[in-house]
Amino acid sequence: MSQFDDEIRLTTIGTGAYEGRVDPAWNIGANPNGGYLLTLALSALRQAAPEHPDPVSVTVHYLRPGVPGQPCRIDTQVLRTGRTLSTVRATLTQDGLPRLEVLAALGDLTDSTQATATIAPPAMPPPDQCPPRPGPEQGLDLSIVGRLEIRLHPDEVHAVAGGRAQVTGWIRFRDGRPPDTLAGVLFADTFPPSVFGQIGMAGWVPTVELTVHVRRRPAEGWMLGQFRTHDLTDGRLIEDGLLWDCAGNLIVQSRQLALVRQGGRKL
Numbered sequence: 001m002s003q004f005d006d007e008i009r010l011t012t013i014g015t016g017a018y019e020g021r022v023d024p025a026w027n028i029g030a031n032p033n034g035g036y037l038l039t040l041a042l043s044a045l046r047q048a049a050p051e052h053p054d055p056v057s058v059t060v061h062y063l064r065p066g067v068p069g070q071p072c073r074i075d076t077q078v079l080r081t082g083r084t085l086s087t088v089r090a091t092l093t094q095d096g097l098p099r100l101e102v103l104a105a106l107g108d109l110t111d112s113t114q115a116t117a118t119i120a121p122p123a124m125p126p127p128d129q130c131p132p133r134p135g136p137e138q139g140l141d142l143s144i145v146g147r148l149e150i151r152l153h154p155d156e157v158h159a160v161a162g163g164r165a166q167v168t169g170w171i172r173f174r175d176g177r178p179p180d181t182l183a184g185v186l187f188a189d190t191f192p193p194s195v196f197g198q199i200g201m202a203g204w205v206p207t208v209e210l211t212v213h214v215r216r217r218p219a220e221g222w223m224l225g226q227f228r229t230h231d232l233t234d235g236r237l238i239e240d241g242l243l244w245d246c247a248g249n250l251i252v253q254s255r256q257l258a259l260v261r262q263g264g265r266k267l
Contacts, residue, residue: 002177003147004186008036008043016076018044022094024068025147029140032066034100034207035189036144039182041090041102044074046182049086052106054181056085059211060102067094084108109181112216121224121244124153127170131157133192140204148190149174156197165198165229167191170222178220179245187223188212188241188254194227195237195260205237210256221246235260 007025010018020043026036038060046053066072072094079087090102124130130151133142152169171187172179179187193205227241237260243252 002173003175004039004173004177004183008040010040010043010047010074012047013073016048016078018047018074018076020044020072020074022066022068022070022072025143027068027141027143029142029204030068031204031206032068033144033190034060034062034210035186037062037066037092037100038102038189038210039186040072041074041092041100042104042182042185044076045088045090045102045104045106048076048078048090049081049088049106051081052084052086052108054107054109054217055104055185055212055214056107056109057105057211057213058102058185059104059209060100061209062100062207063098065206066092066099070094072099109214109217115215115250118250119242121248121250122168122226124168124170124224127151127222130154130170133169134158144190147174148172148187150191152192159196159200160198163197165195165232166226167194167197168224168226170224172222179218179223181214181217181251184214184218184223184243184252185212187225187243188252189256191225191227191241193229193237193258193260194239195229195232198229199232199260204261205258206261208236208257208259210254212252212254214252215250218245218251219247219249223251232260 007023010020077089086106133150231238241254
């Protein structure tokens, strides 16, 4: 059992209802990472629809921050189950308040076929030539780097160094857990915000809404991610992301709406 699997472990407490704990090891600053909270909800949905273990399309709305170190309750609903997909819904609650709402389509990607049209990965130095994600520059304590190893392109590791709102890097679990489709969803929301490459380290960039599409199961090894911010208006950004496995297969496409805040103020 990996640290990640242990820290998304749930107990069934009723029909479609599960209980777990939000582990502070996944914090960014004082708040749990949104990707980690989402995988807690997806862990419940996979139990609610066990015939379809892979998240294929996931949309999550974050209503308020999670509370680290505290129990959580996840209520699920199976809206429809078909031959290839189950459509499911989940609400993660802490202290009686909903923290996030998830609507997802789950499938089985065991026999994913070779893509006939795809996006090739960018040119990237190997992981041992890429520096780790720098925590102090962001002005936040990054507990999450104790769980994930993130190595960034040398030209993008420091804020504004690359001159554009982009971040590219390798990612894997520190304890050696091989990636799967659940990890693909997690990794889509664990890189430094790409907007830092344009405006500098802005502090906290909380996600409002995130949509992730998973294309296939990844090969074992590092995954490569590239994320770009295409629009920043009134403190709200739109970021697109791509993740490939070590064999160069496109695994994940994502888009999120997030807020940019510095010192509690919206930029």
